[in-house]
Structure formats: C-alpha cells, structure tokens
Amino acid sequence: MKNYLAILGLSVVLVGCGSAKPTVDDLAISNPIETVLDLTAVNNDRVPVTINPGRFTTETVTYRLPRVVQGTYSVSDFGKYVDDFKALDYDGNELTVTKVDDNTWTIAEATKLDKLQYYVNDTFDIETNGGIGGEQPFSPAGTNIEEDNYVLNLHGFIGYFDSLKNSQYALDVTAPATFKRTSALENKGMKSSADGTAITSSYFAQRYFDITDNPMMYGNLDVEEFMVGDIKIVLSLYSPTGKHTAASLKETVYKMMEAQKNYLGDVNTTPRYDIYVYLSKGDETSPKGFGALEHHTSTVAVFSENSSLEGLKASIIDVVAHEFFHIVTPLSVHSEDIHYFDYNKPTFSKHLWMYEGVTEYFAQHFQVYEGLSDEATFYNTMMSKIATSTQHLDDAMSFTIMSENVLDEPYASQYYNVYMKGALIGMCIDILMRKESDGNRSMLSLMKELSAKYGKEKPFVDDNLIAEITAMTYPSVGEFLKTHVEGDVPINYNEFFEMVGLTKGETQVETNYIFAGGQNIIFDGDQEKGTIFFSPMALKNSFWKSQGVQAGDVIKKVNGTDLTLANAQQIIGGMFGWKEGQEITMNLERDGKPVEIKTTLTKAYAADESIVEDENATEAQKALRAAWLKG
Numbered sequence: 242m243k244n245y246l247a248i249l250g251l252s253v254v255l256v257g258c259g260s261a262k263p264t265v266d267d268l269a270i271s272n273p274i275e276t277v278l279d280l281t282a283v284n285n286d287r288v289p290v291t292i293n294p295g296r297f298t299t300e301t302v303t304y305r306l307p308r309v310v311q312g313t314y315s316v317s318d319f320g321k322y323v324d325d326f327k328a329l330d331y332d333g334n335e336l337t338v339t340k341v342d343d344n345t346w347t348i349a350e351a352t353k354l355d356k357l358q359y360y361v362n363d364t365f366d367i368e369t370n371g372g373i374g375g376e377q378p379f380s381p382a383g384t385n386i387e388e389d390n391y392v393l394n395l396h397g398f399i400g401y402f403d404s405l406k407n408s409q410y411a412l413d414v415t416a417p418a419t420f421k422r423t424s425a426l427e428n429k430g431m432k433s434s435a436d437g438t439a440i441t442s443s444y445f446a447q448r449y450f451d452i453t454d455n456p457m458m459y460g461n462l463d464v465e466e467f468m469v470g471d472i473k474i475v476l477s478l479y480s481p482t483g484k485h486t487a488a489s490l491k492e493t494v495y496k497m498m499e500a501q502k503n504y505l506g507d508v509n510t511t512p513r514y515d516i517y518v519y520l521s522k523g524d525e526t527s528p529k530g531f532g533a534l535e536h537h538t539s540t541v542a543v544f545s546e547n548s549s550l551e552g553l554k555a556s557i558i559d560v561v562a563h564e565f566f567h568i569v570t571p572l573s574v575h576s577e578d579i580h581y582f583d584y585n586k587p588t589f590s591k592h593l594w595m596y597e598g599v600t601e602y603f604a605q606h607f608q609v610y611e612g613l614s615d616e617a618t619f620y621n622t623m624m625s626k627i628a629t630s631t632q633h634l635d636d637a638m639s640f641t642i643m644s645e646n647v648l649d650e651p652y653a654s655q656y657y658n659v660y661m662k663g664a665l666i667g668m669c670i671d672i673l674m675r676k677e678s679d680g681n682r683s684m685l686s687l688m689k690e691l692s693a694k695y696g697k698e699k700p701f702v703d704d705n706l707i708a709e710i711t712a713m714t715y716p717s718v719g720e721f722l723k724t725h726v727e728g729d730v731p732i733n734y735n736e737f738f739e740m741v742g743l744t745k746g747e748t749q750v751e752t753n754y755i756f757a758g759g760q761n762i763i764f765d766g767d768q769e770k771g772t773i774f775f776s777p778m779a780l781k782n783s784f785w786k787s788q789g790v791q792a793g794d795v796i797k798k799v800n801g802t803d804l805t806l807a808n809a810q811q812i813i814g815g816m817f818g819w820k821e822g823q824e825i826t827m828n829l830e831r832d833g834k835p836v837e838i839k840t841t842l843t844k845a846y847a848a849d850e851s852i853v854e855d856e857n858a859t860e861a862q863k864a865l866r867a868a869w870l871k872g
Contacts, residue, residue, distance in 0.1 A: 242312045242313055242314070242379065242381070242382075242532065242533065242534045242535060242564075242597070243532045243533055243560050243563045243564065243597075243601070243660065272295055272409075272411075273408065273409035273410050273411035273445065273446075274292065274293065274294045274295070274402075274405065274408050274409070274410050274411070275291075275292075275293035275294075275411050275413075276290070276291070276292055276293070276399055276410055276411065276412045276413070277290070277291040277293075277412075277413045277414075277415070278290055278393070278398055278399075278412070278413070278414045278415070279291075279415045280391055280414065280415060280416040280417070280420075280459060281415055281416060281417060281438075281439045282415075283386060284360060285360075286362065286363065286366065286386055287324060287360035287361060287362050287386070288360065288361050288386055288391075288398065289358070289359075289360055290357075290358070290359055290360070290361055290398055290399065291356055291357070291358050292304070292356060292357040292358075292399070292400070293355070293356040294354070294356075294357075294402060294405065294408075296352070296354075297351040297352055297354055297404075298352065299351055299352070299404070300349070300350065300351055300352060301347055301348065301349055301351055302347070302348050302351040302354070302402055302403070302404060303341075303345060303346070303347050303348075303402065303403040303404075304345070304346050304347075304348065304357060304400050304401070304402050304403075305320070305344050305345045305346075305400050305401060305402075305403065305584065305585055306319040306320040306323065306344045306396070306397075306399075306400040307319050307344065307396050307400070307453070307584035307585070308320075308343075308344050308584060308585050308586075308587075309584060309585075309587045309648075310382055310396050310453055310584065311453065311454075311579065311582050312382070312534050312535050312536070312567075313378075313379050313382050313534065314589065314593070314647045314648070314656055315379065315648065315653070315656075316648065317377070317378040317379070317382060318343045318344055319344065319364075319378065319396060319397050319400075320342075320343045320344030320345065320400075321343050321344075322361055322362040322363070322364060322384070322397065323359050323360070323361055323362075324359065324360040324361075324362065325358075325359055325360050326338060326340070326346055326357070326358075326359040327357065327358045327359065328346075328348040328354055328356075328357055329354075329355050329356055329357075329358065330350075330353040330354065330355055331353065331355045333355075336348055336349060336350050336351075336353060336354060337349040337350065344400075344585065345585070361384070361386075361397065361398050362386070363383070363384045363385050363386035363387075363392075363397075364377065364378045364380075364383035364384050364385075364397065365380070365383055365384065365385040365386075365392070365526065365527065365528045366386075366526045368380065368383070368528055368529050368530070378394075378397070379530050379532070379534065380521075380528035380529065380530035380531070380532070380543040381394075381519075381530070381532055381533050381534040381540075381541040381542060381543050382394055382396075382397075382534045382541070383397065383528060383530075384397035384398065385519065385528070387460070389460045389461040390458070390459070390460035390461060390462075390479045390481075390519070391416070391457075391458065391459040391460050392456070392458055392479075392517070392519055392541070393414070393456060393457035393458065393459060394456045394534075394541065395412075395452045395453065395455065395456065395457065396452065396453040396584075399412070399452050401449040401452075401584070406448070406449050407448050407449075408448065408449070409445065409446065409447055409448065410445070410446040410448075410449065410451070410452055411443070411444075411445055412426070412443070412444040412445070412446065412452075413441050413442070413443050413444075414441065414442050414444070414457070414459070415434075415439055415440070415441040415442075416439065416440060416442070416459050417438065417439055417440075418433065418434075418437060418438055418439055418440045420440075420459050420460050420461075421459070421460065421461070421462040421464055421477075422442060422457065422458075422459045423457065423458050423459075423462065423464060423475055423477040423515060423517070424442070424444060424455065424456075424457040424458075424515075425454075425455035425456055425457070425513075425515045425536065425538050425539040426444040426445070426446060426451070426455040426457070427444065427445070428442050428443070428444060429443045429444060429445050430442075430443045431443070450582075453584075454536045454537055454538075455536065455538075455539065456515075456517060456536065456539060456541050458477050458479065458517045458519075460479065461479065462477050462478065462479055463477075463478045463479075463480065463486050463487040463488075464476065464477050464478070464487060465478075465487040465488055465490075465491045467491060467495060469495060469498045469499050469502060470499070470502050471512065472498070472502070472511060472512065472513065472514055473512060473513045473514070474494065474495070474498060474513075474514055474516065475513065475514070475515045475516070476490065476491065476494055476516045476518070477515065477516070477517050477518065478490070478518045478520070479518070479519050479520060480520045480546060481520065481522050481546055482522070482546060484520075484546060485520060485546070485548075485550065485553060487518075489550055490518075490553065490554065490557060493554045493557055493558065494516065494557060494561070496613070497557070497558050497561070497562055497613070498514075498565065500607060500608070500611035500612075500613055501562060501565055501566065501607055501611075503611055504603070504607040504610055504611055504685070505566075505568075505569070505685075506689075507689070508568070508569060508573075508689060508692060511537070511538045511568070513538060514538055514539060514565070515538065515539035515540075516539070516540055516542065516561055517539065517540070517541045517542065518542050518543075518544065518557075519541070519542070519543050519544075520543075520544055520545065520546040520548075520553075521543055521544070521545055521546055522546050522547075523545060523546065523547060523808075523810065523811030523814060523815070524811070528543050529810055530543065531543055531544055531545060531556075531814075532560055533560045533561060533563070533564045534564070535563075535564040535565075535567035535572070537568070537572050537697075540561060540564035540565065542556075542557075542560055542561055542564070544556050544557075544560075545814050545815070545817065545818075547811070547814060547815035547817075547818055548817055548818045549817070549818035549819075549820055551820075552817045552818050558608070558613070559604065562604040562607070562608075563600055563601055563604035566600045566603040566604055566607075567596075567600055569599075569600070569603070569688050569692060570595055570596050570599060570600060570688060570691075571590075571595075571596040572697055573692045573695070573696055573697050574595070574688060574691045574692055574695055574696075574701070575590070575596070575695075575697075575700055575701070576590040576591075576592065576700050576701055576702070576703040576706070577700045577701075577702065577703060578590045578703060579596075579700065580700035581700075588645075589644060589645055589646070589647050589648070590644060590645070590703050591640075591641035591642075591644045591645045591703055591704075591706075592641070592644060592703065592706055593640065593643070593644035593647065593659045593663060594640045594641075594644070594659070594662075594663045594666045594667075594726050595667075595706075596659075597659035597660060597663050598659050598660070598662070598663020598664050598665075598666050598667050599663070599664075599666075599667040599684060599688065601659070601660045601663060601664040601667070602663075602664040602665075602666075602667030602668055602671070602684065603667070603684075603685065605619060605622050605623070605664065606619070606667075606668075606671070609870055610870065610871060610872060616870060617748075617851075619870070620743070620851055620852035620853070621748075621750055621849070621851050621852075623664075623665065623668060623852065624745075624849075624850065624851045624852050626660075626661045626662070626664055626665055627661075627665060627734055628761075628850075629661045630658055630661040630662040630665065631731070634655055634657065634658045634661060634662070635651075635655050635658070636662065636731045637729045637730070637731055638652075638655060638658075638729055639726075639727060639728060639729045640658075640662070640663070640666070640725075640726045640727075641726060641727050643655055643656075643658075644659075662732075665732065665734065666725065666726060666732075667684050668684075668737070669721060669725075669732060669734070669737045670684050670687070670718060670721065670722075671683050671684035671685075671869060672737045672740055672741060672865075672869055673715070673717055673718055673721060673737075673740075674686070674687060674714065674715075674718065675741075675865055675868050675869050676740055676865055677714070677715040677717060677718070680864065680865060680867075680868030680869075681868075682714075683869075683872075687710070687713065687714060690713060691710075691713075707719065707722045707723065707726070707727065710722065738852060739855075739862075740862065740865060741862055741865050741866035741869055742854060742855045742858025742859065742862030742863050742865070742866050743852050743853065743854060743855055743858075743866070744852070744853060744854075744855040745850055745851070745852060745853070746850070746851065746852075746853040747848055747849070747850055747851070748848075748849060748850075748851040748853060749846050749847070749848055749849075750846065750847055750849050750851065751844060751845070751846055752782060752845050752846060752847045753816070753817060753819070753845060754782070754784060754785070754816050754819050754842070754845055755813060755816050755817065756778075756782070756847070757778040757779065757780075757781035757782040757847045757849075761778045761781070761847075762776070762778065763775060763776055763778045763779040763781075763782055763785060764776060764779075764796070764809075764813060766806055766809065768806065771805055771806050771807075772795050772796075772805075772806070773795070773796050773804050773805070773806065773809055773813075774793055774794055774795045774796060775790050775791065775792055775793065775794045775796070776792060777792040779792065780792065781847050781848065782845050782846075782847055783844075783845055783846040783847065784842070784843055784844070784845035784846075785845075787843070788838050788840060790829070790838070791831060793831075794829045794830070794831050794836065795829060795830040795831075796827060796828075796829055797828045797829060797830055797835075798826075798827065798828035799812050799813075799816075799825075799826075799827055800825055800826055800827075801826065819842055820842065821842050821843060821844050822841060822842060823841070823842045824839075824840075824841055824842075825838075825839075825840065825841075825842060826838065826839045
C-alpha cells in the first residue's frame with residue numbers, strides 16, 4: 242500500500258435449492274460457496290448480496306466481514322457498511338441472527354440455513370479522511386456504488402464463515418449490459434438476461450483470500466490492454482468528467498513497467514497485471530485518500546480528477562510502481578503473520594521496513610537505475626525523505642516494535658515513516674551490500690535470494706529474519722539492522738553518503754505551488770476559525786515570495802472559489818495541476834484588509850538542502866556510486 246499524507250494533515254454458478262443441497266462439515270465444503278452481487282438491483286445506493294454456503298451440520302455458525310484487510314495497517318470494519326442482514330431457511334423464513342460486533346454475525350439453527358441476504362453501502366460516499374489515520378477503509382481498499390461506476394473491492398461485499406475459510410467461492414456479478422467490466426479474477430462465462438438488458442459474469446475463487454486479492458471495476462470505464470514483455474497489462478480508468486483517458490496514460494505505464502521488468506530481471510512475475518485507476522472529483526461523496534493498494538496481480542489506485550496530465554503521470558509512476566514492486570515483498574517474501582492472516586484479529590509482522598520501506602526504495606531507485614530520471618532527482622527524493630523522517634516523525638523509534646504494534650498509539654501515527662525512513666533503510670543496506678561485495682551484491686539481489694528461499698507459499702518465521710539476513714550477507718548488515726531497525730538509534734546518513742562520494746549541500750530545486758522543497762508545505766490551517774493561511778515556508782517558494790505574500794496571510798478565495806478547511810483538499814489538491822503560463826487569482830486577508838493576487842504562473846523554485854557529489858570523492862567512492870546507481 243502507498244498513501245499520501247492528507248493535505249494540511251502533517252492518504253457459471255450452480256444454483257442449488259432445498260434438500261438438493263450438499264452437506265458440509267466444519268472443515269470442508271464439496272461445492273463452492275455461491276455468492277451473488279446484483280448491480281441491477283441497487284437499492285438506496287446499496288448493492289444486494291446473497292451468500293449460499295451449502296448445508297451445515299453444526300447448530301451455530303459465524304459469518305464475518307473483514308475488520309482489517311491485507312496490505313493495510315489500520316482498522317476498516319467493513320461490516321459497518323452492511324444493512325438488513327438476514328439468514329433464511331429453506332422455506333424462506335428468517336432464522337435468529339445475533340450481531341456480535343461491527344463485523345460478526347452468528348446464526349442459530351444453522352442446520353436449517355439456506356442463504357444469507359444483506360445490502361452493502363459503499364465507503365466512498367461517507368469518507369471523512371480517506372481512511373488515513375482513522376477507522377475507515379483507506380480509499381483504494383474501499384468500495385464505490387455509483388450509477389456509472391462500481392469499485393468492487395470484494396472484501397467490502399463478501400465475507401467468510403469461520404469454519405469455511407478455505408472453501409472455494411463461485412461468484413456471479415449481474416450488471417447492466419452497457420457496462421464495461423474488468424476483473425483480476427478470471428471470467429468463467431457470461432450470460433445475458435432474457436430481455437438483453439443485463440449480463441451476469443461468473444467467477445471462481447479457490448479460497449477466501451482470492452476473494453480479497455482480486456478486485457473488480459464495472460461501469461463507464463476507459464480500458465487499454467497492451468503487452469509489456471510477456472505480461473498483459475490491463476489499465477482500467479474511471480474519469481468522472483472525461484478529462485483523462487487510459488490512452489493518454491498508456492505510454493507512461495508501458496515505459497514504467499518495462500523498466501520495472503528490466504530492473505527485477507529474473508524475479509517471477511505474472512502473465513496479467515490489472516491497474517484500476519479511480520479519479521476523484523473531490524466533492525463530498527468522493528474518496529479523499531489518494532494512493533494505491535497492492536494485490537498479487539493487480540492494484541487499485543485513487544488520484545485526483547483535477548490533476549494535470551503530467552501530474553497524473555507522475556502519480557502513476559510514483560504510486561503504481563510502488564505497488565507493482567510488492568510482487569517481491571510481501572507477496573513473495575513474507576512472514577507467517579501475513580501468510581496466515583486473520584481478518585478479524587490480525588497480528589502484524591515486525592518487518593514493515595522491508596514490506597513497505599524496501600518496496601518504496603525500489604520504486605524510487607529503479608527510476609534512476611533504468612534511466613527514467615537523473616541522479617539529482619533521486620538525490621532530492623531521498624533527501625526529502627530524510628527531512629520528513631527526522632523533522633516531522635519520530636526518528637528514535639524501533640521500527641520492529643512500531644511494525645508489530647502498528648494499530649496502536651504511539652505507533653499508528655508513525656506509520657507514514659515506513660515510506661520515509663523505511664525507504665532510507667533500504668538505501669543504506671543497498672550501499673552496504675555494494676561496498677561489502679565490491680559492487681556485485683545489492684538490496685535487490687538480497688530480495689531475490691530471499692524469494693528463492695521462501696516464495697509466496699512458504700512464509701518465514703518473523704523473529705528469525707534479521708539473523709537469516711545477517712547469515713546470508715555480512716556482519717555489517719546485521720549490525721545495521723540490530724542498531725537502526727530493531728534498535729532505536731537514528732541513522733547517520735552522512736556515513737553512507739560518504740561511502741559513495743556524496744555529501745550534503747544547498748541546491749536550487751524546482752518545486753510546485755504547494756511546497757517549498759521536499760515535504761515542506763507552504764499552507765497551514767486554523768481549526769477553530771476554519772481558515773487556511775500561508776505558513777512561513779511560503780517565503781522559501783520563489784513564486785509566492787515574488788508575489789509578496791506574507792506568513793499569516795489568510796487565503797479567502799482561489800480562482801474565485803471560497804477556500805475553507807472543508808474543501809481544502811479539493812482546492813489545494815487542484816493546485817498540483819497548476820502549470821507555468823496559467824492565469825490565477827487569489828484573494829487574501831492581511832491584518833483584516835483584502836489583498837488580491839492576479840498573475841501568470843512562473844516556475845517555482847526553492848533553496849533546499851540536498852545531496853550533491855563530493856568534489857573530493859576518490860575513484861573507489863565514484864566506482865561504488867556507479868555500481869549503486871547504475872549496476
């Protein structure tokens with residue numbers, strides 16, 4: 242998973258009936274659990290769901306929707322979005338159901354149970370924070386029910402019986418015939434309704450994990466399919482205003498994934514990879530958590546409809562690349578906590594530094610390694626992560642303790658550091674590996690070795706991983722992990738930069754109209770007054786400084802639209818799409834008096850501390866740097 246900090250937040254089914262049903266025991270089921278979603282029968286913005294499990298031999302059974310889903314590290318409580326839950330016997334009579342908690346129902350007289358019926362509300366409509374820092378589904382893990390678009394993260398619609406977690410599922414999805422439909426689950430067949438207005442698509446899942454791991458998108462979609470080597474890429478885009486198209490992103494995705502395949506080399510991949518992109522209008526019923534959630538053969542991403550094309554392309558490269566690299570970890574290399582995941586009471590691995598941190602490092606490193614970006618851009622990115630990690634997050638916290646307790650405070654609020662310090666941990670190990678092996682081994686080669694040793698069907702023992710990595714690599718790597726990952730000692734990044742002939746210096750970097758270099762946002766907010774104002778950081782942004790803004794200037798309107806805390810994410814998020822040469826107006830209030838800015842955008846720069854090449858670097862340091870950055 243990858244999410245952004247919130248702005249101003251510093252992210253063919255067999256139908257059985259009656260006595261013809263097979264009998265099942267608590268451990269196995271002879272026929273799949275038959276599941277139906279009917280998108281043609283939406284009621285009050287709710288999708289009806291039917292679950293037909295077969296015949297039980299026990300008197301009481303428990304049915305759950307996930308409290309937490311894999312790839313997220315926060316509580317989602319998908320059961321909260323279920324209405325009118327009913328358990329029916331073979332005569333259509335209701336059985337006694339007890340709701341145990343937000344996600345759990347027990348059914349009495351289960352030997353009489355024919356099927357479950359309930360409605361599911363979507364999560365997009367009622368998001369307040371996009372699932373960032375609160376007990377709501379992170380947007381890319383959520384669900385959408387609109388007239389022309391359905392985001393079907395199936396864990397939001399379909400649950401599991403405690404006794405039948407490993408049972409197969411047969412899923413029918415009925416939708417209007419005019420809908421486009423894309424699915425990471427293989428479509429096993431399609432059948433039209435008698436009047437031709439609806440089509441039912443049939444799917445099959447080997448077990449409940451495959452239900453949660455294979456999202457779908459239905460509706461008014463723009464779809465592009467193309468090959469990257471031996472991988473079929475299916476890019477499905479929903480743009481509510483039609484501003485963006487899948488075709489406009491195709492070349493970017495192609496070049497990105499071609500470079501990723503080259504970077505990964507002989508790591509096992511998949512014959513098909515689905516990318517679902519939902520673009521948010523930014524209004525009250527739109528998702529607010531921008532980012533993506535990984536699956537084995539797909540990813541679901543949410544970005545802003547207001548983005549410029551170049552901004553959207555940049556988001557695709559930054560975020561979707563991260564998700565694709567998850568095929569290495571945790572999808573191939575993972576602990577028992579992930580392999581035997583408990584959706585209701587999960588335990589968490591100690592190694593988020595690897596699952597999210599190393600993945601994020603690869604998502605940045607491959608760009609310079611494969612020539613998609615230059616060294617200066619890579620240095621600036623890593624420097625930005627150092628600044629965020631050391632200045633805005635707890636740099637003296639054990640990463641393994643934080644990971645293992647990520648749902649609880651004070652650790653939950655430090656989760657974002659997995660994308661900052663976690664990536665820097667990957668960078669440091671990469672440099673150490675190169676140094677110890679005369680440039681021949683790397684963080685990527687280590688992950689390949691771990692993939693070969695384990696793979697997606699064989700988990701490692703969580704407590705043994707650091708000792709195993711030490712044995713597979715060098716004492717210096719083990720010492721680093723014990724000191725800076727298990728331990729709480731902050732990393733001296735200068736030591737690692739020195740190894741590759743780099744040092745810190747001030748550079749003039751191009752920025753946008755929201756930041757003053759790195760993660761230094763130029764806006765702040767007053768919760769009591771409900772206002773947004775320029776922070777002192779605005780004076781470090783060359784454009785805003787040239788406009789004479791002052792720290793504390795309250796922003797009343799942007800291009801004629803009132804700016805408040807309620808719409809800040811939409812309005813300020815739209816500024817990511819501002820481009821040089823564009824005419825803008827901004828109405829301010831300074832010391833109670835109105836001030837108007839009406840101007841043409843020029844490029845924005847910020848003087849920022851960054852990583853630069855050391856003029857006195859030795860040939861050995863330069864050689865190690867070349868091996869690190871170019872192989």
